[in-house]
Amino acid sequence: MKTRISTEWLSGCSGCHVAMVDLHEKLLNLVEDVEFVRIPVLMDEKGYPEADVGIVEGAVRSEHDRHCLMKMRESCKKLVAFGTCAVYGGPSGIGWLYRKGVILDKIYKGTVTASRDGAMPEGAPELEQSVIPIDEAVDVDFYVPGCPPHPYYIALALKTLIGAKAPELKARTVCSACRRRMEKREGVKLQRGVSVALEEDVCLLSQGVVCLGSVTLDRCQAQCPNKGVACAGCAGPSVDLITEPHLDIRTMIARRMNLLTGIDQQEIIDYMESEAKTFYAYALSSPVIYKKPTVEMREWAGK
Ligand code: SF4
Ligand code: SF4
Known part of the structure; x- marks a missing residue:
């Protein structure tokens, strides 16, 4: 039976998803063993189908991020923090230095392109007080850091997750x-x-x-x-x-x-x-x- 994989991206740049697609023929080699039931970079699936493995890119910055992350945790048996933003907050984590109000004022009032009344656009997700790595919000089973992760390690992680390879922890610098x-x-x-x-x-x-x-x-x-x-x-x-x-x-x-x-x-x-x-x-x-x-x-x- 194929391993069902679901992916999601939170506050990040989507580079980790692009890196997955960049596996090229290595990705094709996996197609026999895996089925992507959700992967925003390749398919339009708004729901959260049940999956064996969930791969999450990006940090938690907004209430929307947290909602999506919870849905991933509920729908996936194993959850992977994929890329440095998901594992450590990554470059999105720079927001950790500033209060939420300061960031919103800077973006919606303090720039030349801001609207004159300083209003936030309707429907913009509410920011959380700070930026957090995903394991501050939910339990995580595997960590794959990298900005984005190198194709060698993505392939290794996927093979490990589908059981084709024994887990290997390389701790070298x-x-x-x-x-x-x-x-x-x-x-x-x-x-x-x-x-x-x-x-x-x-x-x-x-x-x-x-x-x-x-x-x-x-x-x-x-x-x-x-x-x-x-x-x-x-x-x-x-x-x-x-x-x-x-x-x-x-x-x-x-x-x-x-x-x-x-x-x-x-x-x-x-x-x-x-x-x-x-x-x-x-x-x-x-x-x-x-x-x-x-x-x-x-x-x-x-x-
Ligand atoms: S050497 Fe590796 S870890 Fe260091 S910045 Fe470059 S890609 Fe990142
Ligand atoms: S050997 Fe020197 S140059 Fe190479 S990664 Fe280490 S500190 Fe950097």
């Missing part, structure tokens, strides 16, 4: 798949505002560029650093960051970069705090990050 070598150097300066490699083959940290590869779960095969761009952490925190409350992104990066370059740890920490919206962009609305005792996200962002 992006560094493990990166071809650049860490080198100890002297006289390196912190490269503020730089996110590209100045030299080939050498680790970005050794060049004074903040790269989050060592604190990020490898769900992408290190696509960015291998192409010369610093890892921005889009696949979410590494396992040690998740499990150890006292470890944090900025302190771990500062320690490693200091060992490689001698740049003062406090200088790196101050820089990362001043750019917290960038360096914490993908998981700042997750309790995994904001509940850490040393993280003061709203203070760093000047809220």
